Amino acid sequence: MLKGESDDYVFDPETWLEEKEVKKIDLFILFGIAASSIALEDSGALESNFDPERFGVLLGSGIGGLPNIERNVTALNARGPRRISPFFVPGSLINLLPSHVSMRYGLKGYCNAVVGACATGAMAIAEAARVIESGVCDIVVxxxxxxxxxxxxxxxxxxxxxxxxxxxxxxxxxxxPWDKDRDGFVMGEGAGVVVLEDYEYAKKRGARIYAELTGYGLTADAYHITAPHPQGEGGMRAMEMALRTANISPSEIDYINAHGTSTPTGDSVEIVAIKNLFQDHAYKVAISSTKSSIGHLLGAAGSVEAIFSILALQHGVLPPTLNLHNSTEDSNVNLVPLVAEERKISHVLSNSFGFGGVNASLIFSKV
Known part of the structure; x- marks a missing residue:
């Protein structure tokens, strides 16, 4: 675990739910409710004249209610089956996260959970885009x-x-990430949620639009349950698919928020995939890993890093790769070491890869 540098904000569960309700659910559900509430308030979507049957919720988790499961197994072993909480099962299920958000705000459109290991958050965003493109929903959390x-x-x-x-x-x-002394990732926890809307619908209601999701790619390695393909073949295809759906060339990408978990193998494989796809532009595009500052949020990583990418577009500031003192990669690759970089950018790509060989790449563009 890695404690944040700032003490300005302390998460208070009772800001979001009454104490008796907090006890009924796992913390991942509470984090998701809190992040969804913040995102919805920021979007102003609930104040608009929306159709609840066209307002969807697509939220996921890589693991779900593991602490809740652990507590109840401990109670079972110590005091017997009658000490299991009646809220154990509904308080642990991953699909109860989107269901809680749906019920909290009366959102009656497509409601589902996404599970894709460490690619979950990015996959949820891509799936939400597909739901909107198919005409099923106008807005999706x-x-x-x-x-x-x-x-x-x-x-x-x-x-x-x-x-x-x-x-x-x-x-x-x-x-x-990419430092020669790296030896594995640091676990983090939290949630990242965005509100996606049909572009014309958002313009009509006067929404503040942070960025446009112009491309996404979802692929599988079909290689190994935990190890990436040595050439990053699946990740490369995800990036390629995202570029194709965005209808832009590799040379138009200004910044890549890499999966970059700080593992000895995974970090280098991702750079191999980027070089294979981007060719000469791999030495011009800026690449960094925000996991260096917040750790690896597992199923929340992809959506939190999508938000980092969107804010980089908004502010023209590329987040640095902290603790990168001695890179194992080609010195001509810009990994934004140690210090943030100011740069005007138009298109950003965010990568998320997960156990089981699942890959998700998202492209966000300036509006």
Missing amino acids: AGGSESALCRVGIAGFSVIKALSTRFNDTPQVASR
């Missing part, structure tokens, strides 16, 4: 949420040597 910081969650990732252990005494420098 989309994203991912995760809270797997419990003994079994940490032990599970640790036993497959996915987590960093070299920097246990200095955790703030443990997440270091």
